[in-house]
Amino acid sequence: MQKGLYHICLLGWLLCSCGGNGAYYTTEDFARVPKTDAHVHMYTADTTFVHQARQDNFRLLTIAVEEPPGMALQEQLGIAHHQHYPERVAFAGTLSIANWNNPHWPEATISHLDTMIRAGAIAIKFYKTIGMELKDEAGNFVMIDHPRFDTVLRFLTGKGIPVIGHFGEPKDCWLPLEQMQMNSNRKYYSRHPEFHMYAHPSYPSYHEQIAARDRMLQKHPQLRFIGAHLGSLEWDTDTLAACLDKFPNMAVDMAARISDLQFQAMKDRQKVYGFFIRYQDRLLYGTDRTAEDDGPTPQFIHEAWMRDWAFFTSKDTLRSPSFEGVFTGLQLPKTVVDKIYRYNAERWFKGRPQEQ
């Protein structure tokens, strides 16, 4: 009897330690586990979004971008939300390229970024308009490896402030609307033809965008760099893995690209699972959720966060609004979930450079 009891206990322990409920989070854990959404945009003084974040146990990083409703307003809103909810909302300032051709642009930019950092900005956003919109006085496109950015990048490196870099776009951007992989991209580029590169064949190509970003990173190896939207390498975890291997001071956020990971998981779940395990210190949860007047309801925000949680924590059969077909949740170990939802954001935005 004693021996049988011992075996039952041993079996129970084994199940618990390598696959039982103890190793994984469940739906019920969602509100209990502290989390960070490291890529949101708060375009309103309304605090509905912040209240939902509190209910769902999220901290938010709101990122200012040089696009409507205006960079200055977004930065002011970021500072204001941070001041009202210092434990709940952090903010990232943004680089302006409006006066790039002015000879005093570097000094004026550094002065502005310094003001933002003093106001509490934990990162600075660089936007895709570099490479897709910005031109020099001769009318040539300016890419991010242009030497004029170096002084600003050295300033941020010296301050220990990371850059959130959105360079290039998803590969879908270079395809006609009907050939795009993701419904979400089809919707976005229908509304923003100015950024739909298929319609602008004379603009720098996808590969030129990525190559310019990589040359900039080579020049600034000490810069802490967060590649927004899976570093625009959303289409293949192997390619993204090679990039992360090449640049140890680079991490990526998943904002608006979780569906690309799900699409790949539909074809080869083990490959995507392995990617998360191997790069568990370099991946940050983010959604690109935008809070604005007449924006999504708290219920919508909550449900979107829950869908992502199900993908990372369960092995349920799931669907995405972005593409046809089903995929199985990754069911990552708790330790990995805690990193992508919390500890990586804390370390990459506030902590030491990547430890190798």
Ligand SMILES: [Zn+2]
């Ligand atoms: Zn964004």
